[in-house]
Amino acid sequence: MALSAISHAQPKGATGVLVFGDGTVIWGKGFGASGNAVGEVCFNTAMTGYQEVMTDPSYDSQIVTFTFPHIGNVGANEEDHESRGLGAVGLVVRQEITPHSNFRAQNEFVEWCVAHGKIGLSGIDTRALTRRIRLNGAPNAVIAHSPQGEFDLKALKKRASEWSGLEGLDLVPGVTREGQESWTGGHWQLGFGYGEGNANKPHVVALDYGAKDNIFRNLVKAGAKVTVVPARTSFEEVMALEPDGVFLSNGPGDPAATGVYAVPLIRRLIENETPLFGICLGHQMLGIAAGAKTAKMFQGHRGANHPVQRVGEGWGASEGLVEITSMNHGFAVDGETLPDDVEQTHVSLFDGTNCGISIKGKKAFGVQYHPEASPGPQDSFYLFEKFVGMLG
Numbered sequence: 001m002a003l004s005a006i007s008h009a010q011p012k013g014a015t016g017v018l019v020f021g022d023g024t025v026i027w028g029k030g031f032g033a034s035g036n037a038v039g040e041v042c043f044n045t046a047m048t049g050y051q052e053v054m055t056d057p058s059y060d061s062q063i064v065t066f067t068f069p070h071i072g073n074v075g076a077n078e079e080d081h082e083s084r085g086l087g088a089v090g091l092v093v094r095q096e097i098t099p100h101s102n103f104r105a106q107n108e109f110v111e112w113c114v115a116h117g118k119i120g121l122s123g124i125d126t127r128a129l130t131r132r133i134r135l136n137g138a139p140n141a142v143i144a145h146s147p148q149g150e151f152d153l154k155a156l157k158k159r160a161s162e163w164s165g166l167e168g169l170d171l172v173p174g175v176t177r178e179g180q181e182s183w184t185g186g187h188w189q190l191g192f193g194y195g196e197g198n199a200n201k202p203h204v205v206a207l208d209y210g211a212k213d214n215i216f217r218n219l220v221k222a223g224a225k226v227t228v229v230p231a232r233t234s235f236e237e238v239m240a241l242e243p244d245g246v247f248l249s250n251g252p253g254d255p256a257a258t259g260v261y262a263v264p265l266i267r268r269l270i271e272n273e274t275p276l277f278g279i280c281l282g283h284q285m286l287g288i289a290a291g292a293k294t295a296k297m298f299q300g301h302r303g304a305n306h307p308v309q310r311v312g313e314g315w316g317a318s319e320g321l322v323e324i325t326s327m328n329h330g331f332a333v334d335g336e337t338l339p340d341d342v343e344q345t346h347v348s349l350f351d352g353t354n355c356g357i358s359i360k361g362k363k364a365f366g367v368q369y370h371p372e373a374s375p376g377p378q379d380s381f382y383l384f385e386k387f388v389g390m391l392g
């Protein structure tokens, strides 16, 4: 690993850099927060929703390369957050961020990145970087921004190469809520913002493993009363809330590592016949609880245009239908390891990866994709209606 690679001369005006664990150096123009951050470099093919991507806690310890070249054009606003600012640590983009042009913008994206501690790198050949990730897998790297253009490349390389990587990492403690909370925000409408839900039943207790807010909004929109609880809430504490159903959220890191404490709870909920719905990390840990295995993917699925096909029964006449979904995962349930009582309900049309499971004879199912990130019509909203509908 050519240490010599890290002595690549710094081009004039370079204020940002991406340094891989193997010593590869990619120079660019830094923007947003100053400093450096370590993570896995992935790519996302969404054409819009960058603010939602950057605040999705599932992206913790990840540096997102946007394949779409124009990022930042619509600025940033106070409504399109998926969390209180957690999420990806940095972003790599093709074009320099230009002033915004959008009626909903309240802030420039660059300023928003500063305020939320996100380190940006522009002027990068994102096609070449994406191709590299597709061919070699997602590398670990440090993204750094110094307005003065001062970088200690050796130290950055050391940090990148010494980082453990996402496999085996439980990142949930850093992103879960500390306390219990009632969630009432619902459907968003232009000029009105997020509506307030006022349902008393059915009551959904949602385990927060690093949830996207939009998921809770969808539960409210589907007619549920929602109580969000921290990841390490016990079975007894969940039951004391008298849930009609339990939701298992998305979240960052390795499901097998997080499952060490989450899976025993999920197993008890399955045994107790509590209706369950899991998304992404929640789906992966439901799979482990049901007896399947998860594995790290070579390059993951990230974007807002991923085709998923319904393959299982139990979805009525819609079996075989293809949905265009929003995805972000680097781990997946291994469809080959599903026990007999677990049905595969959805698969990726890109590569056949398992994208949905249902436990036979129980009201327990999960999917490996998200409702659309942006407010508006949601293509996978039927899943929320199905879940809330089965709670009576």
Ligand SMILES: NC(=O)CC[C@H](N)C(=O)O
Residues within 6 Å of the ligand: 058, 249, 250, 251, 252, 253, 254, 255, 279, 280, 281, 282, 328, 329, 330, 331, 332
């Ligand atoms: N969106 C998510 O919940 C991601 C789940 C898990 N951290 C993964 O990368 O696969």
